[in-house]
Structures are given as C-alpha cells and as structure tokens.
Amino acid sequence: MDIYLIQHAEAVSEKEDRARPLSREGEVTMEKVAALAARLKTSPDFIYHSEKLRAKQTAEILARHLGLSDKLRERHGLLPLDPVAPVAQWLKEQAAKELLGLAIVGHLPFLDKLGSLLITGKEEFGVISFQNGAIAKLVPTPDGTRYLVQSIITRQLAEQAQTNLR
Numbered sequence: 001m002d003i004y005l006i007q008h009a010e011a012v013s014e015k016e017d018r019a020r021p022l023s024r025e026g027e028v029t030m031e032k033v034a035a036l037a038a039r040l041k042t043s044p045d046f047i048y049h050s051e052k053l054r055a056k057q058t059a060e061i062l063a064r065h066l067g068l069s070d071k072l073r074e075r076h077g078l079l080p081l082d083p084v085a086p087v088a089q090w091l092k093e094q095a096a097k098e099l100l101g102l103a104i105v106g107h108l109p110f111l112d113k114l115g116s117l118l119i120t121g122k123e124e125f126g127v128i129s130f131q132n133g134a135i136a137k138l139v140p141t142p143d144g145t146r147y148l149v150q151s152i153i154t155r156q157l158a159e160q161a162q163t164n165l166r
Contacts, residue, residue: 001091001094001101001140003102003137005103005114005115005135005136005138006062006111006134007132007133007134008022008058008105008106008107009023010022010026010029011053011054021053026054026133029155030061031061033133033134033153033158035065035162036158036161038066038067043068044103046068046099047066047104048074048075048104048105049073049078050074050075055107059103059105062103075104078105078106078107081109084114088117088118095140112130115130115149118146118147119138119147119148135152135153136149136151137151
C-alpha cells in the first residue's frame with residue numbers, strides 16, 4: 001500500500017486567528033500541488049487529516065482535485081506531538097486490507113517521525129525534509145517490511161510542471 005504524507009499548507013499565525021486556517025499563500029500552494037498530483041494520477045483510497053483546521057482545509061483541496069471528496073476522513077492521533085507507533089500499526093492493518101494507498105495530512109514533528117519510522121524503523125532519524133503543502137509518496141519495499149520515498153511533489157515542482165505545459 002502506498003502512503004502519501006502531506007504537511008498541511010501554510011497557515012496564518014495564531015495571533016491572526018487562533019483556529020489557524022490556511023493563509024492565501026497556503027491555499028495557492030495546495031491548489032498547485034494538488035493539481036499536479038491529479039495530473040500524475042495520484043489515487044489514494046482515502047485521505048485522512050488531523051482535527052486541526054489547517055490540515056482539514058489542506059485535505060479538502062487535495063480531495064477536490066483528486067475527485068475524492070467522499071473519501072475524506074478526520075482521524076485522531078495525527079496531531080504534532082502524538083505518538084507515531086499507533087498510526088504505523090494502523091497503517092499495517094490498512095495494508096492488510098489490500099488498499100492501494102492512503103494519504104495522511106498532518107503536522108510536524110509527527111509526520112517527520114512517522115516517515116522515519118516507516119522508512120528506517122526508527123522515528124528519530126528525520127529522513128524526509130517536509131515543506132508546507134508538499135506530498136511525499138512512500139512505497140513499500142519488496143519484502144513489505146519498510147518503505148521507500150518514491151517521489152515528492154512541492155510547490156516549485158508544480159509550478160515548473162505548469163510552466164512546461166504551456
């Protein structure tokens with residue numbers, strides 16, 4: 001099962017709005033990244049997000065571009081400081097159901113630790129450099145015991161792809 005890890009797009013500061021919705025820049029970034037993900041035929045079975053507004057809004061933009069608005073789910077345990085081991089175990093259980101892929105929209109340091117655990121077996125290694133609104137696609141190793149980073153879609157890549165299509 002492929003796993004897509006997405007750090008929420010840029011949000012406004014807590015001083016501006018305690019709920020921290022996406023900033024205009026964050027919305028623009030996610031629109032571009034999600035559009036490229038759709039062109040690349042990104043197709044998780046479900047998109048899960050934390051209960052924070054910025055993660056939900058990021059997931060909604062992605063889901064709209066991928067035609068998966070009915071496959072959007074809030075999931076507890078994806079907050080910045082939540083432990084990653086329970087989510088890694090849950091992902092193993094989901095893979096056993098023969099799903100093709102799951103997307104998780106969350107926060108740092110949670111995503112950093114989860115990615116490290118899935119790739120190396122240790123959550124403290126920091127093997128992926130996340131950016132707001134970027135999508136890291138992880139694919140299982142042939143033996144299914146770990147994951148590899150197959151691709152990362154960033155705003156810069158999405159803008160370059162958009163320019164090349166003109």
